[in-house]
Amino acid sequence: MISNYLKTYSNYYLSRYTVTKKKFEEILKKKINKDFFQNKISEAQKNEFILEIESVIKYFKRIGMFNEERLLEITFQNYTNKGYSQKKISYKLREAKFD
Helix, strand or coil: CCHHHHHHHHHHHHHCCCCCCHHHHHHHHHHHHHHHCCCCCCCHHHHHHHHHHHHHHHHHHHHCCCCHHCCCCCCHHHHHHHHCHHHHHHHHHHHCCCC
């Protein structure tokens, strides 16, 4: 069962941005740590949410939010249209954390 906290934030984030699974996992961890240090959540909640990240990613993958092949095609095409060099495209794709 996914907590309301993570589901609400995930819906908000994924409705605005397209990201890879690994990048999304990183974003969720940063959000949880940020809220913990701002005293919005307790340490017990923080640990619970971190353990729950895997199920959140599985849930959103099941409903089709992570089509990485299509995202890779679009991203690559976008960078070539902008005239990026091969080295810069390679760097940007590694930064996006594609599988």
